[in-house]
Amino acid sequence: MLGVRMISILEALPGATGPSLAERMHLAFSQDGKLAESPQFEFRPQQQRMAELVGDALEKNRALVVEAATGVGKSLAYLIPAATFALEQKRKAIICTHTINLQEQLIHKDIPIVKKIVGDFHAELLKGRNNYLCPTRLKSAFAQTGDLFSTSEAAELQLLMEWQRENPTGTLSEMDFTPGARLWSMVRSEPHACTPRRCPPGSGCVYQEVRRRMAAADVLVLNHTLFFTLLASSEEVLAEDANFIFPRDFVVLDEAHTIENIAAQAFGIHVTEGNLRFELGRLYNPKTRKGFFQSVGDSDAIREVTQTIGAAEMFFREAESRCKFSGPYGKEFRIREAGLTENSLALPLQRVANFALKAGDAAKSESQKLELLDIAKRLTALRVELGAFLDQTEEGHVYWAERGGGDTHNLSLHSAPIDVSPKLEEIFFSGGKACVFTSATLGVGDDEQLGYFRRRVGAEKARAASIESPFDFRRQMQLYLVKRMPEPKDAAYGDALQEKIEHFLDLSQGRAFVLFTSYSQLTAMADRLEDFCDERGWRLLVQGRGMPRHQMLAEFKKDVHSILFGTDSFWTGVDVPGEALSNVIITRLPFAVPDHPVVASRLEHLEEQGLNSFSEYSVPEAILKLRQGVGRLIRTRKDKGIIAILDPRLLTKPYGRAFMASLPDCPVEILG
Missing domain, CATH: 1.20.1440 (de novo design (two linked rop proteins))
Structure with missing residues (x-):
């Protein structure tokens, strides 16, 4: 019954003069729409508004840049209009994310929900071809073992043969061992050695099978790096008349705050x-x-x-x-x-x-x-x-x-x-292509038009919107600031920072992320706080001490009073709802190190244009990074906790006001 009724609401026949896609999204996400039939549904006008904007952009072949704060439910807000549009117009939806976590969430959690709403469709998760084992190459390598491989590599090759027999559809990330780089290069899928002719249907080649399914899919999920690789590689692009990769396809780029750096690397x-x-x-x-x-x-x-x-x-x-x-x-x-x-x-x-x-x-x-x-x-x-x-x-x-x-x-x-905006403008924002850029953090200060981000990625012609979080931050979050701290170069800084971190850890009984901008400072503080944590029975997890990032997160979630010391990669893309994370301590404002050649060249480029590089680049980038770090705390309506920012520049420097304007509206307490 659900599928039949949904078709009447979401589906519009080509050429029909019925309601627009935006209007149908408004209805689908309303309090008495189809989504409301699910007991888990929670009406959010913010989510409804985003779905309307996405529907409008797709139907009109326009570009949209939309910031959707945590809690909006942006995944469904773009997936439902994207899947509807793909099915009705027989166009392929390409959904790109930065993190594996979000890709897995889309495939295993969100897309099954979307199928209940719009009807069944074909969705595929695409990994880079280097992740796929090619059985044709594997057999060929095995036949030449004596000439190609050392004794240890030959033993690994035998393991691979056995693993492939038991896991014919598996990929590198699913293996319970890691083959050596040289051996893997001889057996993985490669453009010239793993082709549709050499690996036809029935050969057992996972990559070629995925490639065939990819061509038939309605919705493709992949990461940003792979998207740009496919975009740039003439061998991988499947159609010369493609908008991006396929004929008449359209793109949704989630976690779009990472696009400038990923594009710079790709080009x-x-x-x-x-x-x-x-x-x-x-x-x-x-x-x-x-x-x-x-x-x-x-x-x-x-x-x-x-x-x-x-x-x-x-x-x-x-x-x-x-x-x-x-x-x-x-x-x-x-x-x-x-x-x-x-x-x-x-x-x-x-x-x-x-x-x-x-x-x-x-x-x-x-x-x-x-x-x-x-x-x-x-x-x-x-x-x-x-x-x-x-x-x-x-x-x-x-x-x-x-x-x-x-x-x-x-x-x-x-x-x-140095400047990727001209290239990105040519790819995404010219020629009437349907694309959506979205993230929880695109805006700086009170700029609802997202001007900074749009300039950086060449999206100045795109429509822009900023959608606020439905969370009640005044009830859910408390912000602590410090008025005085020694300078980091001062000998007294280490003692002062240790004292503040210990104070706030006691306040939340552990259960905290402590985020650093410097790995040397992280290790120094970890050494200082080991005894403090041991005395209280709190486990201290320290990045860079042998445990992989994903395992650190799993251990942190499992031990409710644990504390995690992290640097760059823990500021973003980490989701720990519930009481396990009740405190985020930020030791310094996350200004990018200006001596990295890419950052330095961007600053010089702005100065050459007569602009102040600090206010035009350094401050906005640090604000976006700070927003990402702060955003780790409140992930659901039930979450509560504290943020402690141990950098007095928020209060003492003129640019501090721009940082404060970018943070959620919540109670603030200033400590001396």
Whole structure:
């Protein structure tokens, strides 16, 4: 009965002059609409308004930027109009998120609800193809075990064979062990070696099966990075007449506050010493004497690749010596001029690629030929990227080198566009494309038109809306500020910070996130507070001490009085409803470190335009990050708790007013 009645309300026949999609969303989300038939439904005018705005943007092929605060229920507010529109217009909805948690929530929790409302449809979760095991490549690798793999790798390969037999539809993230990087590169899905022709229906190839289902899906869920990869890769794009990836598709980008940085990374150059060493080692590894050149028995090719491995080592050490890293722990060095060092790798890489092509042509098996052609293509791409980096051919890009941690040499060379807004405007906001950008934190201060975010991503032509939270923050949240604290460089700062953290932890009986902007400060405070927590029987979970992030969160939720010390990744995308998280302590305002080359270049770019980079970039970015951190506390109507911000600049600096205007309206207590 539900499905029949819903069709009459949500479905409009093509060409019909019935109610618009926005009007039908208003009705569906009303107090007596279809959603209200669920006992779990809670009428929220904010959610209803967002669904109307999304419906209007999709139906009119327009762009919408909408901030929907925590509690609005934005997932259903975009999924129901998106699924309805996709089914009626036979267009594909692409839903992009930043975090795995949200992707899992959409697929396993929200989309089943949407199907009860709009009727059944085909939804797929798409992971990057590197996550998929290719059985065709696996069998081929197994047949060449003696030539390709060391003894330990051969044992791992046997494990993979057994795992694949028991888990024919599994992916890397579902494995109960982690295969070595070199072995995985030989058996995962790759564009040239895992194709519809080599892996036809019935071959058991999970990626090709997902690809076929993807083409038939009504709704696709994927992450932002994969979306931009598909957008940029001509081999992966499935249709030349696509709006984005598919014909007549449309896009909803959730967690859109991350888009500027993800796009900058996607549109840049990335050449790592480790990756180059890795690709050459697939052809021949001098230590193990294994690889494809060993398999085909080409001694000249083996000699060439061995020499090139040595040349690569010399090239990267020379490049590293020319980078003036700040001390032994400095990670990044900005390269302001072309010609960091001579491109001594161009010819060796070309010669090795030619040997790989020649070996591929002479290969006895189709699988071996495709593997060699794939490596040749990758080496050629690395050679081209390396040349572009050294010559600094891309105008408006920032170039830098990055040094890996640990004892192993691993220099990486990067570039990124300083301003991504022109490129994003071209992709999303020109030519009448339907797209929605949404997040709980897009606005700065009291700017309801979201001007800062729209300028950063080229969305100035898009419609903008800001939808407030339905939560009662005056009842649910208490904010504490401090008027006086020593400067972080002051010797007294550590004692003062420890005293304040202990005070607020006692206030909430643990049950707290303590968020830091500096990892060194985090570890120093963790050492100071170990005894304090032990005395009270509170478990202290410290980021960077061996426990993965997802496990830290699981342990935190399980132990109701535990305390978690976290830095950057815990400020955003973490959801802990209930009493386990009753206190968020923020040690410093989260201003971005201005010495990272990307941040520094953005600041310079604004100054060159005659703008104040601190007020135009540093402050807005810190406000958005602070809003993310504060937003960890209240996740449902039942949550209650405190926020303590231990940075007096909120009260003593003129820009503090902009920070305060961006925080929820709640009681404030100022401590001396």
